[in-house]
Amino acid sequence: MRRIITATVQNRSGVLNRITGLLQKRQFNIESISVGRTETESISKMTLVVEVEDNQKLEQLTKQLNKQIDVLKVTDITDKAIVARELALIKVVSAGQLRNELQGIIEPFRASIIDVSKDSLSIQVTGKPEKIEALIELLRPYGIKELARTGMTAFLRGHQPQSAELPSYSLLNR
Amino acid sequence: MKVQTKPGTAPRIETKTGADLLVESLIKQKVDILFGYPGGAVLPIYDAIYRARESFTHILTRHEQGAIHAAEGYARVSGKPGVVIATSGPGATNLVTGIADAMIDSLPLVVFTGQVARGVIGTDAFQEADVMGITTPITKHNYQVQHVSDLPRIVREAFHIASTGRPGPVVVDIPKDISANPCEDEYDDNFHLPGYQPNIKPNPLQLKKLANALETAKRPVILAGAGVMFGSASEELRKFAEKHSLPVATTLLGLGSFPGAHPLALGMAGMHGTFTANRALYECDLLINIGARFDDRLTGNLEHFAPKATVAHIDIDPAEIGKNVTTHIPVVSDSKAALQSLFYHAEFTSDHDDWLQHLSDYQKENPLWYKNPAKEMVPQWLIEAVHNITNGNAIVTTDVGQHQMWAAQYYAFEEPDRWVTSGGLGTMGFGFPAAIGAQLAKPEETVIAFVGDGGFQMTLQELSVLQERQLPVKVIIVNNGALGMVRQWQETFYEERYSESLLQIQPDFVKLADSYGIQGYRIDTQEEFIDLLPEVFSYNGPVVLDCRVLRQENVYPMIAPGKGLHQMIGVKP
Ligand SMILES: Cc1ncc(C[n+]2csc(CCOP(=O)(O)OP(=O)(O)O)c2C)c(N)n1
Ligand SMILES: [Mg+2]
Numbered sequence: 001m002r003r004i005i006t007a008t009v010q011n012r013s014g015v016l017n018r019i020t021g022l023l024q025k026r027q028f029n030i031e032s033i034s035v036g037r038t039e040t041e042s043i044s045k046m047t048l049v050v051e052v053e054d055n056q057k058l059e060q061l062t063k064q065l066n067k068q069i070d071v072l073k074v075t076d077i078t079d080k081a082i083v084a085r086e087l088a089l090i091k092v093v094s095a096g097q098l099r100n101e102l103q104g105i106i107e108p109f110r111a112s113i114i115d116v117s118k119d120s121l122s123i124q125v126t127g128k129p130e131k132i133e134a135l136i137e138l139l140r141p142y143g144i145k146e147l148a149r150t151g152m153t154a155f156l157r158g159h160q161p162q163s164a165e166l167p168s169y170s171l172l173n174r
Numbered sequence: 175m176k177v178q179t180k181p182g183t184a185p186r187i188e189t190k191t192g193a194d195l196l197v198e199s200l201i202k203q204k205v206d207i208l209f210g211y212p213g214g215a216v217l218p219i220y221d222a223i224y225r226a227r228e229s230f231t232h233i234l235t236r237h238e239q240g241a242i243h244a245a246e247g248y249a250r251v252s253g254k255p256g257v258v259i260a261t262s263g264p265g266a267t268n269l270v271t272g273i274a275d276a277m278i279d280s281l282p283l284v285v286f287t288g289q290v291a292r293g294v295i296g297t298d299a300f301q302e303a304d305v306m307g308i309t310t311p312i313t314k315h316n317y318q319v320q321h322v323s324d325l326p327r328i329v330r331e332a333f334h335i336a337s338t339g340r341p342g343p344v345v346v347d348i349p350k351d352i353s354a355n356p357c358e359d360e361y362d363d364n365f366h367l368p369g370y371q372p373n374i375k376p377n378p379l380q381l382k383k384l385a386n387a388l389e390t391a392k393r394p395v396i397l398a399g400a401g402v403m404f405g406s407a408s409e410e411l412r413k414f415a416e417k418h419s420l421p422v423a424t425t426l427l428g429l430g431s432f433p434g435a436h437p438l439a440l441g442m443a444g445m446h447g448t449f450t451a452n453r454a455l456y457e458c459d460l461l462i463n464i465g466a467r468f469d470d471r472l473t474g475n476l477e478h479f480a481p482k483a484t485v486a487h488i489d490i491d492p493a494e495i496g497k498n499v500t501t502h503i504p505v506v507s508d509s510k511a512a513l514q515s516l517f518y519h520a521e522f523t524s525d526h527d528d529w530l531q532h533l534s535d536y537q538k539e540n541p542l543w544y545k546n547p548a549k550e551m552v553p554q555w556l557i558e559a560v561h562n563i564t565n566g567n568a569i570v571t572t573d574v575g576q577h578q579m580w581a582a583q584y585y586a587f588e589e590p591d592r593w594v595t596s597g598g599l600g601t602m603g604f605g606f607p608a609a610i611g612a613q614l615a616k617p618e619e620t621v622i623a624f625v626g627d628g629g630f631q632m633t634l635q636e637l638s639v640l641q642e643r644q645l646p647v648k649v650i651i652v653n654n655g656a657l658g659m660v661r662q663w664q665e666t667f668y669e670e671r672y673s674e675s676l677l678q679i680q681p682d683f684v685k686l687a688d689s690y691g692i693q694g695y696r697i698d699t700q701e702e703f704i705d706l707l708p709e710v711f712s713y714n715g716p717v718v719l720d721c722r723v724l725r726q727e728n729v730y731p732m733i734a735p736g737k738g739l740h741q742m743i744g745v746k747p
Contacts, residue, residue, distance in 0.1 A: 017307065025311050066492070067491070152271065
């Protein structure tokens with residue numbers, strides 16, 4: 001099953017290495033991982049999209065992450081009301097005459113053309129991963145020269161409790 | 175602790191270097207003994223140690239691996255973190271085995287490694303190794319010091335992290351310019367670790383559940399692991415077991431957490447555990463695991479592990495609960511706090527006469543056994559003889575292999591924290607240096623190192639430390655002329671193809687001891703051994719005994735890989 005897990009971490013050197021190393025050592029399958037700073041100085045947030053076999057594996061993952069000294073909080077937000085976004089850059093083979101046709105395809109996705117050259121055209125799209133997948137599929141027949149994706153970043157929607165009050169995984173809360 | 179260093183204002187108070195701050199911090203942590211080995215990147219630190227030489231004993235081992243295993247032995251019997259110092263590059267990489275060993279066996283260590291100066295990190299400088307990269311997966315936490323003024327705080331954090339919660343090794347990597355240069359900034363050692371709050375008291379709801387399960391259980395059993403001793407909860411465990419008539423099986427690392435001769439003691443469980451301990455785990459309807467991590471050498475094939483049981487697991491590390499065995503009653507707690515609260519939650523007393531009778535019948539029918547030819551030394555007999563003469567009161571360290579399992583089976587401990595062995599990593603070369611550390615922690619106690627003829631040769635250079643310090647460690651080489659455990663597996667599972675497991679050539683261990691100025695004896699018969707033992711144990715100095723034992727002896731009973739706890743072989747002669 002595919003799970004979306006966020007981890008707030010102390011922004012110290014080595015923390016990323018420790019987390020990716022732990023995922024590798026314990027043989028977890030990572031679909032994507034994205035990291036960046038947060039509103040609080042010295043705290044970063046990671047969004048992990050993982051493929052785990054079952055609940056027991058998932059529990060191990062969150063516990064092992066939680067165990068790291070620099071990890072402040074781990075939350076599985078898969079089943080919550082969340083806003084999740086990814087950004088993709090797609091370079092498509094394109095002679096000038098196709099430009100209008102492509103414009104028509106990407107418009108419903110609210111994607112934009114950000115670079116044009118003699119024989120290629122670059123598109124930027126943001127959204128849920130499924131939306132990005134869908135656009136990629138539509139563009140594939142034109143010939144994708146290059147594709148770069150950021151991986152998902154996500155957080156809870158505003159009408160839910162402040163993130164500090166959310167039940168993160170803990171045996172104590174059971 | 176502020177240092178005033180306004181440049182140009184006289185008189186200038188002498189500024190402390192990073193190395194001075196380190197030494198100050200160690201003194202503040204009440205460190206009295208350091209295990210280490212000098213080199214280029216730690217010269218400033220060694221200079222500061224020289225200046226503070228009244229404050230510490232520094233044990234110069236002859237290899238960094240010796241230093242870290244000694245620190246592990248020290249930590250295991252003293253309960254205090256073992257402190258290690260090594261230089262950058264090869265000094266640090268020589269520590270790796272010990273760091274991994276301490277990690278998997280939860281031993282508190284604080285390890286300082288030198289590093290090349292900050293300006294050349296990442297340039298493949300002389301004796302540079304990526305210590306952070308190498309040690310991240312095998313440490314509880316690690317640091318590379320980036321600012322000299324951080325050093326006091328980092329040292330304090332390191333000791334705190336290493337010794338609280340589930341103990342473990344912490345590495346502090348110190349670039350040479352950090353230790354060499356004066357600290358111009360203000361510093362303090364206050365720390366705040368919001369992501370690390372390990373002192374967890376048990377959840378009363380879970381304890382209530384456990385008490386209820388206990389009240390109705392017909393065939394309950396306790397599995398006691400090293401966590402009982404880390405929590406100093408042996409006394410509580412004994413009282414709890416007695417109050418509810420609970421038989422107690424121990425893990426390899428849990429030996430000593432419950433008195434070996436107690437009527438409720440089942441002995442060690444697992445691959446070479448007793449028939450009764452393993453059957454109890456197999457047949458029980460309630461399994462209370464206290465501070466053990468359900469290692470695969472303990473559980474055997476998980477499919478057959480405690481198949482009928484409600485499983486309760488008390489552990490300070492939540493990640494251990496439910497990792498290998500489905501757990502119905504999770505209790506995240508220090509072992510002592512959990513047991514103390516259980517006295518309130520389970521006010522009833524219980525007897526389980528039928529179950530205890532059943533187990534006692536098992537014990538009578540299937541005791542540990544070996545054939546004793548009466549003349550030649552049998553390894554099991556040897557361990558028993560040493561147990562007898564020391565009244566089961568010595569501190570015993572072992573190396574890894576057959577002799578380790580025989581020591582676990584036949585040296586029954588009545589007290590906690592007297593058993594030092596490499597369980598999780600199974601590190602050959604561990605036993606002898608660990609004994610050095612144990613002896614330094616407990617100078618008045620008898621310390622015995624049971625080592626194999628193979629493993630002893632991995633770290634025997636530390637005989638120099640015995641000589642230098644005149645430590646009265648008794649090194650007992652269980653010499654079977656083989657990498658015995660490997661030979662046993664080759665005999666059992668590879669049709670006796672003894673590929674590279676027979677040691678045809680060996681040093682003369684007596685002469686070897688002699689060259690270090692240590693008394694050495696070679697012993698070939700039971701009679702010689704019995705005659706010599708009183709002398710060995712009344713002598714207050716180091717001794718090396720080269721004990722020639724029967725070479726073909728195997729460790730039994732045994733659970734073959736892939737088999738369940740109920741499928742032991744070699745249960746009877
Ligand atoms: C560093 C290391 N290398 C290899 C092994 C694999 N191994 C486990 S037991 C053993 C044999 C040990 O022989 P010895 O020290 O003579 O002890 P014995 O089994 O004969 O009592 C070996 C090679 C190990 N555990 N550790
Ligand atoms: Mg041997």
